[in-house]
Amino acid sequence: MRAAALALFARHGFAAVSMRQIAAEVGVQAGALYNYTPDKQSLLFDLMRSHMEELLEALPSNSAAPVTEQLEEFVRFHIAFHDERPDLVFIAYMELRSLEPDNFAVIEQLRGRYETVLESILQIGAGEGAFSVGDTKVTTLAIIAMLTGVTTWFRPEGRLSLRAVQDQYWNMVHRMVTVAPERTV
Amino acid sequence: MRAAALALFARHGFAAVSMRQIAAEVGVQAGALYNYTPDKQSLLFDLMRSHMEELLEALPSNSAAPVTEQLEEFVRFHIAFHDERPDLVFIAYMELRSLEPDNFAVIEQLRGRYETVLESILQIGAGEGAFSVGDTKVTTLAIIAMLTGVTTWFRPEGRLSLRAVQDQYWNMVHRMVTVAPERTV
DNA sequence: GTCTATATTCTGATAGAC
DNA sequence: GTCTATCAGAATATAGAC
Structure with missing residues (x-):
C-alpha cells in the first residue's frame, strides 16, 4: 500500500489522489486500506518521515577526513541516494504544504538537520582556508537545490x-567553493 | 480572482483548493467565478502561461555583449524576476503535473525556450574558451535549479x-563555469 | 482482513431569478 | 454580473457481515 500510495502521490500529488485510487492500485476496496493506516494524512506523513530518517541515517560522516573529501562524499551521496528513491525525494519536497502543522514541524526539523551537516562542512572548510564561500547558509541552500x-x-x-x-x-560544486581563479578572459 | 486563486494555489496546491475557497477569498459566491473563467483548469493554465510569456518577454538578450556579461545578466535577471513573483514561480514549477496534457505541452515548450537561452550562452562561451563546462545541458539545469x-x-x-x-x-555561477584553479589544498 | 453498504460532506459546474 | 438553489458525482471515513 505504501508503494502504491507513493507512486500515485508522486505522479498526481497528494490532494489529487483518492483512497479509492490507491485501493484500486493495490487491488482491494477502499475500506480495506484503513486496516493499515488510520487516515490519508498519516499515510503521507509516514512516507515522508521514514524517508528523512533513512536519509539521515545513511549520510556518511567521516569527520576525520579532509573537508574537501567530506564535501565530495556529500555531493556523491546526495545524488546517489536520491537517484535510488526518486519518488520519495519528490514528495518529500513537493508535499510539504500538504502536511498538517504538527507533521510539518517534524519533517522540517529533519530537513534542517540534513542541511546542517552540509553547512558544517562548509564552515569548517572556510575556517581552514580550504574553501572560499560567501554566506555559508546561502551556499548550503544553493548546493542542495542544485x-x-x-x-x-x-x-x-x-x-x-x-x-x-x-x-x-x-x-x-568544487569550483563553487574554491577561491576564484585569475580572470581568463 | 486571479490573484486570489494564485495565492491559494501557491499555499495549498491546485488540487487542494476549491472554487468555493477562491470565491470566499474574492468575496463572492462560487457561481460568480464562472463569469471569469470557463473552469478551474483554465484558471491554472492561464496563470502559468501568462507568467511564462512575461518571463520570456522580460528576458534580456544582449547578444552583442561578452558572454560573461550575458551570463551575469541572466543570473541577476532570474533572481530579480522570480523575487517579484514568488507565487507565480512556485506554481509554474509545482503544478506542472496538475495540467491536462495539451496545456502541459504548451507550458513545457515555453520552459524549454527559457532554458535554451541559458544553454546558448554557455555553449557560445565554451566555444570561445571563456567558459569551461562539462555537459552544457547538465550545467544549464544545475544553474536554473540553483x-x-x-x-x-x-x-x-x-x-x-x-x-x-x-x-x-x-x-x-561564475566560478562554476570558469576553468578550475590550481588545487589550493 | 476484506468485503459491501453507507453516512456525511464536499466537489465542479449549471440554471434561472433579479 | 451576482445571487440562490441545485445537480450529479466523488471525497474520507466508518459499520457490520463474513
Whole structure:
C-alpha cells in the first residue's frame, strides 16, 4: 500500500489522489486500506518521515577526513541516494504544504538537520582556508537545490551514467567553493 | 480572482483548493467565478502561461555583449524576476503535473525556450574558451535549479538584500563555469 | 482482513431569478 | 454580473457481515 500510495502521490500529488485510487492500485476496496493506516494524512506523513530518517541515517560522516573529501562524499551521496528513491525525494519536497502543522514541524526539523551537516562542512572548510564561500547558509541552500534538481531529469537508462552525473556535479560544486581563479578572459 | 486563486494555489496546491475557497477569498459566491473563467483548469493554465510569456518577454538578450556579461545578466535577471513573483514561480514549477496534457505541452515548450537561452550562452562561451563546462545541458539545469531555489527562502525584509543575494549567486555561477584553479589544498 | 453498504460532506459546474 | 438553489458525482471515513 505504501508503494502504491507513493507512486500515485508522486505522479498526481497528494490532494489529487483518492483512497479509492490507491485501493484500486493495490487491488482491494477502499475500506480495506484503513486496516493499515488510520487516515490519508498519516499515510503521507509516514512516507515522508521514514524517508528523512533513512536519509539521515545513511549520510556518511567521516569527520576525520579532509573537508574537501567530506564535501565530495556529500555531493556523491546526495545524488546517489536520491537517484535510488526518486519518488520519495519528490514528495518529500513537493508535499510539504500538504502536511498538517504538527507533521510539518517534524519533517522540517529533519530537513534542517540534513542541511546542517552540509553547512558544517562548509564552515569548517572556510575556517581552514580550504574553501572560499560567501554566506555559508546561502551556499548550503544553493548546493542542495542544485543537487536535488537532478531528480527531475536524471534517468539511469539515459544519456549519462550516474557516475558521470556525480562527476560533473562534484566538479561544479568544487569550483563553487574554491577561491576564484585569475580572470581568463 | 486571479490573484486570489494564485495565492491559494501557491499555499495549498491546485488540487487542494476549491472554487468555493477562491470565491470566499474574492468575496463572492462560487457561481460568480464562472463569469471569469470557463473552469478551474483554465484558471491554472492561464496563470502559468501568462507568467511564462512575461518571463520570456522580460528576458534580456544582449547578444552583442561578452558572454560573461550575458551570463551575469541572466543570473541577476532570474533572481530579480522570480523575487517579484514568488507565487507565480512556485506554481509554474509545482503544478506542472496538475495540467491536462495539451496545456502541459504548451507550458513545457515555453520552459524549454527559457532554458535554451541559458544553454546558448554557455555553449557560445565554451566555444570561445571563456567558459569551461562539462555537459552544457547538465550545467544549464544545475544553474536554473540553483537560482530557482532562491524563491523558497528569500524574503526582501530578511537578513540579505536582493542585491547581496544576486552578488553571491553570480559569484557561485561564475566560478562554476570558469576553468578550475590550481588545487589550493 | 476484506468485503459491501453507507453516512456525511464536499466537489465542479449549471440554471434561472433579479 | 451576482445571487440562490441545485445537480450529479466523488471525497474520507466508518459499520457490520463474513
